[in-house]
Amino acid sequence: MRALGAAAGVLSAALLAAPLTAQSAPAKIDYAAERASIGRYQDSDQRLQDVGWQLAQGNAAFCRKVVPSIGLQLQDMASYGAPAIARAALGLSRDFAVQTAARGSPAALAGGFTRNREIARLGGLDPNTVPAGAAMDWQRLVTAHDHVDTVLSRQGSLAVSFADGSQAQAEPVPVCATRFELLGAGDTAVADGARVVIGIDFPAFAYDEPVFAGVVAHELAHNVLGHDAWLDRNGRTRKHVRRTEREADRLMPWLLANAGYDPAAAVTFMKQWGSRHDAGLLMWRKHDGWDERAEFIAGEVPMIADLMAREGRADWATHFRREIDPAGGLVAARKR
Template sequence: MTRIWFTLLALTLAAPLSAQEEPDAGFKAEMILALKNLQLLDHRLNAIGYRLVDANAPYCDQKAARTGLLLNDVAQYVDQETARFALGFSGPIGITAVAPDSPAESAKLSPGDTLLAINTMAVEEIAVDGPDLANEPPPYRRVAAINQMIEQALAQRNVELTISRGGMNQTIPVAAAMTCPSQFQIRVSADRSASADGKLVSVSSRLAEYFLTDDEFAAVVAHELAHNLLKHRDELDAKNVNRGFFGQFGESAGQIKAAEIEADRLSVWLMTNAGYDPQAAIRFWTRYGMEHGKGIFSASTHYRWKKRVQLFEEEIAQMGAAVPVDGKLAPPLLTGQD
């Protein structure tokens, strides 16, 4: 994850900074607070993202092996020693967040655990120069390679992770959950934005701070996840749709808007199946639209907020007429019944 330093809102995280009782005099308190605030956002997004992909797995034609872990590499930070202290790591790679009701939680893994090895292979020995990592900035290649290795190993069998906790090493077996594919990240930025690239859902830190509830947070995450599940990026690329400045006009704008409408429609089904209140999408966009008018998400490629709210109301009404199966609603856009 990209980490650009600035002080986030003064939220506090209940977990201790580390095994130390108080920060060393050389550590900067302001940076520690920013890191802990960022970790809180990571916790929220990791939990929401995992819950969405896990609950909707029966309707995804492709599956990915997931543990519910969010890993972090201190190499991503300018001040690595302060980052290690704030996150509670004793080494370079550690666990930042564990999603509730995930295999990682069942294995009793915890934020602050330091990752030492995967199936006896030390993290220092994992190759980071593969062609599939070439587009990753150098500080992020190691954690990307580790995530890739864990996912590949989980697809074959359970994985054993060797961790360090409180100065003691232990090897813990971790099972796999086959979920809808997608990963999630907080992107530290002063703008309010969210995006999906086909594999990753990214939410800016400033937007994440704006949500009043996890249901509102889930509304935006579900919208971006819907883009990934519906393979909109591949579809638009196949049609040579311009997603840059000129994509705001003409045929490209129409194609992008159609994808945005589909993502809005699917999002409330994904939310409902994961136990989130779909009405939160209406509350969020009403509040955002009234406060920011023609700001973010109001280009010609998106509905204006009032029409967007109307779309949600119509889709939620359609959901009300659907018959649940095993407590879930089959999303028409994923089951081909649309």
């Protein structure tokens, strides 16, 4: 469940191009269909952001790198294949609007951050004035999210002005430093150290929430365990990849438990997904077989249950058994 290297850059941001690239005359565009198509994408994104938030926030105490966040996801019309059509379909005059406020996040609790609500300012910046390409420009959305993170780090709160002149404000809480991104196409799930990127066709979107959370937890595990950087330092040999995959599998139930999910849902995920997709791209020989993987995951559950009963949390930073030396290659890297 991890694409290697360069793929991550290509897979950036929401490229919801397919239904929006029509070059025909405006009169022929079915805006209701466009709006419905965008809505379906946003429903899946909401699901991903809700689960991602719960995992990243619930495990913040154990992550080496945390950031202040309000759980707000933006959208930028410039990232669509046909920005003008997307704008018209959503009834916007500007390019930026609310995409999601993650369930239970400060943005959701603050109220006001409703889907498709048009944004005029993020703190001191009007993101609509940042130059963008003609279409499929995902970089400006990244810039806006970076700006939000910077404001939250420096000022401890963010004021957002909407197109109707009203404002909403939210104070952040610490979360594990990972962004969750939904791809408008494809059935892959990848982690690149800073992001978890999942394709809208990934089968687990149809699973029960705690089971779907399993795949998000697996990808988040790669990031919080520093796998991408470790593999860069130590080489992406089959043995190394297999070890990092096994660690990501075994950490899944820990991350689920701290997020308030049943840790055994990670086992269910591997059985439900693995038994049907084990011949696919994600199960090449760098992984163990899905039944073996499910057993490794199940092996973690008793210790997690014990810790949850005694301490109310599953401190994986202390108790999780590593299969790689996390510091491996650091000295060599410094000498280079």
